[in-house]
Amino acid sequence: MMPFTTGIVTNTKDFGTAATNIVVSTRNLNLASSATITVQIFGSTNSSSFTPLYQSVYVVAPNSIDIREFLIAGNVAYEVQINVNSIPNSGVVMSTFGIDQFGNLVPATRVLQSELTSIAALTPLS
Helix, strand or coil, X not given: CCCEECCCEECCHHHCCCCCEEEEEEEECCCCCCEEEEEEEEEXXXXXXXXXXXXXXXXXXXXXXXXXXXXXXXXXXXXXXXXXXXXXXXXXXXXXXEECCCCCEEEEEEECHHHCEECCCCCCCC
């Protein structure tokens, strides 16, 4: 499966409520095979460059879900890149949401599976 990106997500109060955390949700619908997920998160505090904030690699068991939170407070923009390795590579559905300091969803930061953009490769972190 090709890697995906959310694209640049604006995260300022000028456009509503800023998110303090990103929630990455994974559903593995495959009944027999696990999926290995790589998530990379980049943030920008100055609107001119991205800094790698997180890289997380984890396994989602067959027919299960995994929900993870990543702190992004103080970033005016962010990007989430996701790679799914599974055999077969179908049946894995991802979404990302921002949540505010009180744990409320920030609707403007929602990126569903159908809204993710395919990219050739994850951005190298070195």
